[in-house]
Amino acid sequence: MAQSVSKRSNPAGGPEQFLKLFAAAGLKERILFTLAMLAIYRIGVHIPMPGVDPSAMLSHPELTQNLLGMFDLFTGGALNKLSIFSMGIGPYITTSIIIQLMTAVFPKLKALQKDFGEQGRKKLQQITRVLTIVFAAIQSFGLVKLLMSIKNPDAVLMPGPLFMFSAVIILTASALFVMWMGELITERGIGNGASLLIFVGIAARLPVMFKQTYEAVQSGQTSMVGVVVLCTVFLLLVALIVRLQLGLRKIMVLGAKRNVGRQTMAVPDDYLYLPVNPSGVMAIIFASSLLMFPATIMQFVSRQTGDPTKGLQQLITGMPVIGPQFAQFSQLPWVQNVWGFIVQEFAYTVSYQHWEHSLLYFLLILFFASFYTSMQYEPRDMAENLRRSGRSIQGVKPGRPTAEFLESTLNKLVFIGGTLIAIVAILPIHAEQLTGVVTLQGLGSTSLIILVGVAIDTQRQIMTHALSARYQSRGIFRAMGGKKEK
Numbered sequence: 001m002a003q004s005v006s007k008r009s010n011p012a013g014g015p016e017q018f019l020k021l022f023a024a025a026g027l028k029e030r031i032l033f034t035l036a037m038l039a040i041y042r043i044g045v046h047i048p049m050p051g052v053d054p055s056a057m058l059s060h061p062e063l064t065q066n067l068l069g070m071f072d073l074f075t076g077g078a079l080n081k082l083s084i085f086s087m088g089i090g091p092y093i094t095t096s097i098i099i100q101l102m103t104a105v106f107p108k109l110k111a112l113q114k115d116f117g118e119q120g121r122k123k124l125q126q127i128t129r130v131l132t133i134v135f136a137a138i139q140s141f142g143l144v145k146l147l148m149s150i151k152n153p154d155a156v157l158m159p160g161p162l163f164m165f166s167a168v169i170i171l172t173a174s175a176l177f178v179m180w181m182g183e184l185i186t187e188r189g190i191g192n193g194a195s196l197l198i199f200v201g202i203a204a205r206l207p208v209m210f211k212q213t214y215e216a217v218q219s220g221q222t223s224m225v226g227v228v229v230l231c232t233v234f235l236l237l238v239a240l241i242v243r244l245q246l247g248l249r250k251i252m253v254l255g256a257k258r259n260v261g262r263q264t265m266a267v268p269d270d271y272l273y274l275p276v277n278p279s280g281v282m283a284i285i286f287a288s289s290l291l292m293f294p295a296t297i298m299q300f301v302s303r304q305t306g307d308p309t310k311g312l313q314q315l316i317t318g319m320p321v322i323g324p325q326f327a328q329f330s331q332l333p334w335v336q337n338v339w340g341f342i343v344q345e346f347a348y349t350v351s352y353q354h355w356e357h358s359l360l361y362f363l364l365i366l367f368f369a370s371f372y373t374s375m376q377y378e379p380r381d382m383a384e385n386l387r388r389s390g391r392s393i394q395g396v397k398p399g400r401p402t403a404e405f406l407e408s409t410l411n412k413l414v415f416i417g418g419t420l421i422a423i424v425a426i427l428p429i430h431a432e433q434l435t436g437v438v439t440l441q442g443l444g445s446t447s448l449i450i451l452v453g454v455a456i457d458t459q460r461q462i463m464t465h466a467l468s469a470r471y472q473s474r475g476i477f478r479a480m481g482g483k484k485e486k
Contacts, residue, residue, distance in 0.1 A: 034189030045078040056155035076201030087175035091136035104375040140171035191458035199454040212439040226435030247276030252394040277417030279369040281449040287364035369418035379406035
C-alpha cells in the first residue's frame with residue numbers, strides 16, 4: 001500500500017527511476033556527444049593560423065568593433081586570436097539566412113520546401129552546403145586581405161600569394177569543418193548544432209568580461225554602483241526575453257466531424273498557437289548587420305583621415321561620377337553647410353551613442369520583424385489548410401475571413417513583439433552609456449536573446465526526448481502483457 005502511494009505521489013519513480021529513464025532515452029550518449037563536439041570546437045579556437053602573429057589584433061582593438069566585433073563575439077574570440085576557426089559558424093548562418101530569403105522570392109525553392117517533404121529538405125540542405133563553401137571562401141579572402149594591411153605590428157609574418165592561398169584554404173576548410181560539427185550535433189546530439197556553437201562562443205567570453213569588469217572596479221575606472229545598475233538592467237531584460245520566447249497567442253480551433261465507416265466521429269477542439277515574437281532574434285540580426293556595414297566603412301575611413309566626417313566627405317566627393325561634375329557647385333558656402341549637416345547626421349546614425357542611431361535601429365527592427373514573419377507565416381495557406389480539414393476558428397467564418405483574422409492577429413503580434421524586442425536591443429546601449437561600464441559591451445541584446453533562446457530550446461529538446469522515451473517504454477511494457485502503470 002505504501003509502495004502504491006509512493007508511485008502515485010512521484011510519477012517519475014524517484015531519482016533511481018529518473019536515472020534509468022535518462023539512460024534509456026539515450027540522453028546520456030547524446031549529451032556526452034554534444035559536449036565532446038563543443039570541446040573540439042573550443043580547442044580549435046585556440047589554434048592560430050600559420051604565418052600570422054596571434055597578438056596583432058590585440059594591438060588594434062578598433063578593428064574588432066562593429067561588424068568584426070559581432071563575428072568575434074559569435075566565434076568566442078577566435079577572430080581576435082587569429083585562429084583557424086576565425087570564420088566560425090558565420091558563413092553557414094549567413095547562407096541559411098539567404099536561403100530563407102530566397103525561398104520567399106523564388107517559387108521553385110518554395111515548392112521544394114513545401115511539396116517534397118524530407119527529400120526537399122535534404123535538397124535545400126545540400127544547396128546550403130554548397131553556398132556555404134562560396135561564402136566561406138569570399139569571407140576568408142576578405143579577412144586575409146585585412147590581415148595583410150595591418151601594420152605595427154605586422155599581422156602577417158611573410159605576406160605574399162602563397163600565404164594568401166594557404167590562409168584562404170585553411171579558413172574555408174575550417175569553416176566547413178565547423179558546419180559539419182554543427183550538423184552532427186543536430187543529428188546525434190541535443191539541440192540545434194549551429195545555435196549551440198554560437199551559444200558556446202558567447203558564453204566563453206563571459207568570464208573574460210567579468211574579469212575585466214572586476215579589474216576596472218578595483219582600479220577605480222568603473223563605479224561599482226554603475227556595474228550593479230547595469231547588471232540589474234540585464235537581469236530585467238533576461239526576464240523580458242524569457243516571456244517573449246515563451247509567450248503564445250492561443251486561438252480556439254473548433255473540431256470537425258469525420259465519417260469513419262458507418263460511424264461519425266467528432267474531432268475534439270484544439271488551439272492554434274502563434275508566438276508573441278514570431279521573428280525571434282532574426283530581426284535584430286538583420287537590423288544590426290545592416291547598420292554595422294556603414295559603421296565599419298566609417299571606421300576604416302576615419303583610420304585614414306583621422307576624422308570620420310571629413311573622411312566620408314572625401315570618399316563621396318572623390319567618386320568619379322560625383323566629384324568632377326559638382327566640384328565648383330560644392331564650393332558654395334551654403335552647399336558646404338548643408339552637406340556637412342547631412343554627413344554629420346549620417347555619422348550619428350551609424351554611431352550607437354546617438355539617438356539618431358536608436359531611432360533608425362528601432363524602425364529597422366520593426367521592418368525586419370514584419371518582413372521575416374511574412375516569410376514564415378502565410379495566413380492564406382493557414383486558412384486554406386483549416387478549411388480543407390473541415391475546421392474553423394471560433395467566431396470566424398472559414399475562407400477569406402479566417403485569412404484576414406490571422407493576418408490581423410499576426411500584424412498585432414509583430415508590432416507588440418517587434419516593439420519589445422527593439423526595447424531589448426536599444427536599452428543595453430544607453431544603459432552602458434549612462435553607467436559608464438564599457439567592459440560588458442559584448443553582452444548586448446543579441447547575445448542575451450541567443451543565450452536565453454538556445455538554453456530554452458535545448459531544455460525543451462531534453463524534456464521531449466525524456467518524455468518520448470517514457471511513453472515508448474510504457475507502450476512496449478503494455479504490448480508485452482504488463483500491467484497498466486498508475
